[in-house]
Amino acid sequence: MTTAVWLEAAQTLIQPSVIFFLFAGVFIGTMIGAMPGLSATMGIAIMTPITFWFSPVNGFAMLMGLWNAAIFSGGIAAILINTPGTPASITQSFDGYALYKQGKGGLALGVNVIFSAMGGLISTLCLILFAGPIAKFTIKFGPTEYFMLALFGLSMMIAVSGGNVLKGLVIGAMGILLSCIGLDPILSVKRFTMGQTSLLSGISFIPVMIGMFGIGEVLYQIYNRNKAQEEKEQKERKVNLQLGKVLPSGKEMASITPRCIVSALAATVIGAIPAAGGDIASIICWGNAKKVSKHPEEYGKGSVEGLAISSSANNGVIGGAMTTMMTLGIPGDSVTAILIGSLTMYGMQPGIKMFTEHASFTAQIMLLMLLANIVFLVFGLLTVKASAKVLNVAQPTVWAAVSVLCVVGAYALNNNFFDVIVMLIAAVLGFLFKVYKFPTGPFILGLLLGGMLESNMRRALVMSHGSYMTFISRPVSCVLLVLIVITFLSPLIKMVVIKKKPKASIEDSV
Amino acid sequence: MRKGDTIPGALISVFGVIFLVATLMDSRMTIAPVTSDGVPGAGFFPFVMSLILILLGAVLYIKGVRQNGSVQYLSLTAETKQNLKKLLLVVVGLIIFLTLWQLTKLFFLWVFVFSIYLNMVFERSIKFTAIYSVSLTAIVYLVFTVAFSIQFK
Numbered sequence: 067m068t069t070a071v072w073l074e075a076a077q078t079l080i081q082p083s084v085i086f087f088l089f090a091g092v093f094i095g096t097m098i099g100a101m102p103g104l105s106a107t108m109g110i111a112i113m114t115p116i117t118f119w120f121s122p123v124n125g126f127a128m129l130m131g132l133w134n135a136a137i138f139s140g141g142i143a144a145i146l147i148n149t150p151g152t153p154a155s156i157t158q159s160f161d162g163y164a165l166y167k168q169g170k171g172g173l174a175l176g177v178n179v180i181f182s183a184m185g186g187l188i189s190t191l192c193l194i195l196f197a198g199p200i201a202k203f204t205i206k207f208g209p210t211e212y213f214m215l216a217l218f219g220l221s222m223m224i225a226v227s228g229g230n231v232l233k234g235l236v237i238g239a240m241g242i243l244l245s246c247i248g249l250d251p252i253l254s255v256k257r258f259t260m261g262q263t264s265l266l267s268g269i270s271f272i273p274v275m276i277g278m279f280g281i282g283e284v285l286y287q288i289y290n291r292n293k294a295q296e297e298k299e300q301k302e303r304k305v306n307l308q309l310g311k312v313l314p315s316g317k318e319m320a321s322i323t324p325r326c327i328v329s330a331l332a333a334t335v336i337g338a339i340p341a342a343g344g345d346i347a348s349i350i351c352w353g354n355a356k357k358v359s360k361h362p363e364e365y366g367k368g369s370v371e372g373l374a375i376s377s378s379a380n381n382g383v384i385g386g387a388m389t390t391m392m393t394l395g396i397p398g399d400s401v402t403a404i405l406i407g408s409l410t411m412y413g414m415q416p417g418i419k420m421f422t423e424h425a426s427f428t429a430q431i432m433l434l435m436l437l438a439n440i441v442f443l444v445f446g447l448l449t450v451k452a453s454a455k456v457l458n459v460a461q462p463t464v465w466a467a468v469s470v471l472c473v474v475g476a477y478a479l480n481n482n483f484f485d486v487i488v489m490l491i492a493a494v495l496g497f498l499f500k501v502y503k504f505p506t507g508p509f510i511l512g513l514l515l516g517g518m519l520e521s522n523m524r525r526a527l528v529m530s531h532g533s534y535m536t537f538i539s540r541p542v543s544c545v546l547l548v549l550i551v552i553t554f555l556s557p558l559i560k561m562v563v564i565k566k567k568p569k570a571s572i573e574d575s576v
Numbered sequence: 577m578r579k580g581d582t583i584p585g586a587l588i589s590v591f592g593v594i595f596l597v598a599t600l601m602d603s604r605m606t607i608a609p610v611t612s613d614g615v616p617g618a619g620f621f622p623f624v625m626s627l628i629l630i631l632l633g634a635v636l637y638i639k640g641v642r643q644n645g646s647v648q649y650l651s652l653t654a655e656t657k658q659n660l661k662k663l664l665l666v667v668v669g670l671i672i673f674l675t676l677w678q679l680t681k682l683f684f685l686w687v688f689v690f691s692i693y694l695n696m697v698f699e700r701s702i703k704f705t706a707i708y709s710v711s712l713t714a715i716v717y718l719v720f721t722v723a724f725s726i727q728f729k
Contacts, residue, residue: 257622477728
């Protein structure tokens with residue numbers, strides 16, 4: 067992308083409407099992230115239908131603001147009530163809550179804001195630097211490579227299916243099978259449409275996301291409600307410990323910053339791997355930082371460094387996830403999966419065309435991500451002490467609003483009641499997946515990538531006159547195939563190794 | 577009744593069988609190549625995926641049987657039973673809300689009633705329920721109908 071493209075993108079962002087929607091996104095994201103049980107994915111899923119009524123740049127300004135702010139503010143609940151507001155903030159509760167108990171809650175909240183913004187900025191810079199070259203590399207890709215790429219994305223997501231590869235496989239296959247509903251991508255034959263015109267274009271992806279991450283999540287929270295735990299949290303909120311100073315000292319900043327830069331870079335790489343989200347990144351970064359720290363004994367007991375590492379890692383994944391999504395069309399996590407749906411609704415397709423035909427808009431998205439981090443840094447620091455008030459919102463208040471907004475949002479997408487029915491079915495499915503511990507990620511990815519898998523596989527076969535050797539004979543495709551085999555076999559190899567390992571040595575390693 | 581992964585495993589296999597039968601029964605969804613270039617027919621991909629799903633569902637079922645009841649997902653305590661009752665009330669309320677909306681086309685009336693219903697299920701006070709339901713309905717009306725001109729039919 068040329069300098070002119072960047073300048074043009076920057077000029078567009080100076081418009082008051084863009085700034086307004088960015089601030090609105092940051093505000094909504096901060097509220098959503100701070101409330102336990104409301105995730106960034108849920109927020110994005112509910113807000114996406116609303117943004118379709120805006121211009122693309124205004125819509126993405128709101129979504130980028132919301133996403134970046136929701137991830138940072140997940141740390142607020144983790145610090146103040148020891149309950150991560152989003153899965154990505156799990157490790158922030160280890161040190162953040164301990165700091166709060168020591169009367170350093172203000173410092174913990176300040177560190178969360180500053181280092182989350184730092185992580186977000188570094189990973190966005192990585193996105194700006196590397197997305198273009200990666201996209202250029204994909205120019206050489208044909209249907210064979212795209213088929214393998216989709217399969218690789220799916221295999222990665224299954225591999226990190228919370229330790230249950232079989233369930234990940236089952237649910238991924240189910241998603242792919244459901245993606246077959248609608249017109250066949252090559253011959254335009256109607257498949258499983260049951261005479262419904264609404265099904266001709268397939269199952270709408272965004273209503274499924276709204277159902278699974280909106281009402282589905284609400285149903286699971288109702289089912290899993292623990293009143294004793296709620297009362298305990300209520301009491302903790304009333305304790306009102308002194309928050310103390312907010313900003314870390316210059317000495318603290320100087321000692322922590324280099325480690326946080328490394329953590330943010332590592333998180334960016336982790337974020338680029340499909341399904342490896344903020345939770346995985348922050349656990350890996352926090353664990354590794356503890357190993358090399360001068361004061362590992364402080365980790366988990368109120369280490370400012372540990373909290374800063376976690377904060378930079380969870381926002382650091384965003385740039386990585388966006389890189390995979392924008393260059394390859396493979397979602398890095400559930401939020402980027404919805405963003406692919408958003409781009410498609412705006413008439414854009416992730417991949418090389420984002421850097422050629424829609425280069426200006428791509429640059430706008432990247433600059434919006436930088437701006438979002440700066441805005442939530444300022445907003446977060448100004449409202450550190452007030453943010454604790456968000457936690458006082460009772461869960462049933464949120465459940466009722468989410469239920470209504472999911473119905474409204476699903477309908478508003480296409481003014482189609484059929485989407486509401488799809489959303490409701492997805493909500494029940496999402497609830498059942500959670501109860502029976504099936505990971506939702508592979509299902510979403512299967513549904514999203516199923517079409518890409520099938521159409522590219524068949525196109526590749528057309529080009530090779532029906533020869534399946536095309537998937538092995540092309541270098542990039544062959545490398546991806548090897549990686550897919552390794553990914554699928556790794557749990558089996560791990561299982562065999564653990565079985566062969568003498569019991570004593572396992573105990574030693576633990 | 578067997579617990580663990582047996583029921584989901586069986587259901588997933590049944591789901592795969594439904595798609596497999598639907599594929600085989602539809603004459604347009606051919607599995608073998610219909611043209612000389614060797615590209616598989618429209619039924620090839622669903623056929624393969626439904627076979628994979630049936631197989632994986634069966635593996636999950638067998639795994640569940642071998643676990644012999646050691647994994648229980650729906651262990652119903654007194655509190656869970658109470659929660660499940662509320663969950664069912666929410667789902668039934670949602671279905672009734674959507675049905676009434678489609679029958680009468682009076683969307684905002686039913687949003688208001690549904691909001692009151694949910695707050696009653698969640699045992700909120702009358703004052704809170706009233707203020708909340710009026711506010712929520714007003715917000716939805718102002719944002720979606722006034723600002724975005726969406727007609728809820």
